[in-house]
Amino acid sequence: MLVLGIESSCDETGIALYDGENGLLAHRLYSQVELHALYGGVVPELASRDHIRRIIPLIQDTLKAAERQISDLSGIAYTAGPGLIGALLTGASVARSLAFSLNIPAVGVHHMEGHLLAPMLEENKPQFPFICLLVSGGHSMIIRVDGIGRYRLLGDTLDDAAGEAFDKTAKLLDLGYPGGPEVSKLALQGNSERYKFPRPMVDRPGLDMSFSGLKTYTLNTWKQAQKENDATLQTKADICRAFEMAVADTLAIKCKRALEQEGLNRLVVSGGVSANREIREKLQNLMKKRRGEAFFPRLEFCTDNGAMIAYAGAQRLMAGEEQGLNFSATPRWSLEELPPIDF
Structure with a gap:
């Protein structure tokens, strides 16, 4: 056909x-x-x-x-x-x-x-059932997938999706449009030790997510830097690095929780934000430690x-x-x- x-x-x-x-x-x-x-x-x-x-x-x-x-x-x-x-x-x-x-x-x-x-387009296709993390500009969802059309939503975003938080962070830091790739690009130059951002909702039970508070934390950190006359490109890079690490850690914690809850060890990660280097590495490392499998679509x-x-x-x-x-x-x-x- x-x-x-x-x-x-x-x-x-x-x-x-x-x-x-x-x-x-x-x-x-x-x-x-x-x-x-x-x-x-x-x-x-x-x-x-x-x-x-x-x-x-x-x-x-x-x-x-x-x-x-x-x-x-x-x-x-x-x-x-x-x-x-x-x-x-x-x-x-x-x-x-x-x-x-x-x-x-x-x-x-x-x-x-x-x-x-989308990962089904690759040579190494995931087998059902699996946990899927869908992360894009408008969605952050964790889903149990038992077949095509057999979907059970385990966790959803309560406000800003991960991709939306990336874009809004870029706007706060005046990084241009589209914002997500610009945040990730600048984060490569950032010092991972300078700032420690919160991992939202990881101390609560369940698989729902929230990234609006992380965006506010980013704004307050940038405003403080401006007050201290430290609003430099390096400070922006350090903030981007801390923000990106916080999002990646949060997603990894939620995915680990979902895999354990459902008794599965296959993870599919897709959507625009799945192209993010930090998030890919974090989730690949998670599955290596669990001796499971992680599947991603090719970047395009x-x-x-x-x-x-x-x-x-x-x-x-x-x-x-x-x-x-x-x-x-x-x-x-x-x-x-x-x-x-x-x-």
Whole structure:
């Protein structure tokens, strides 16, 4: 089955072709970072308009790279939510229109299921069941995964997600947009011994997370440095290092707790924040100590991309799922609402 995947949930247009027998054939991605940098964040209207401009040329380019024709497609997968409603509807309407014109099935994919299953695109695939840490700009979740569509939410973020806290910290320190990568880049120059930031909610039972307090602690530390006439680039680097270490430690503590609670020893880490070097190392070390396994998507599939949507959609299409002509986009959507699939 040859599936076209379309991702347009926020500020990146991703297109991919996935073959049920031969795997990923080609993928293309256009990022809107430069478009939104002027505003310091994503402007939904501009995002939707840019998806409209980019989506058809990217589909054509992906088909050409894979040496396939549009008539070769046997199914289309598109991100149906969660995300920005205008951006979602752009991808959904193109996908549904193409499917109708080609008389092939189309299926709406949960954006976070795409991230969760992204490591399945690698040679070393995780086996079910496993614990998944989903960390992105809008989500920080710990999930027990017993199969595709068999998800149980164990822990969620109560306020700012980890990625959101990274971006807000960058804004507080005037590091530019997008903030997360800038914080991580500057943290490499930081002194890990200078500041000790709190590890939020690790002294409480349960697996829920909170990063808003850590962001406030960062702000207060920076303000104190300014009062002491120590608002230097090195001080910023030291703050970034302390912040990043606090987030990584917190996630590792919560993941260890989840693995012990569920009696599992396989950990999948995905979402945009899973590209962070400190977080990867911390969680890899955790699993080495436990003699377990840690799985990550390759760096290019950590952030939003069409490959993860093509893969997730292909699994559901091959199981017989498809949407009718009355498609919809869902800005808020729980993973636990998804139907399980069996092969």
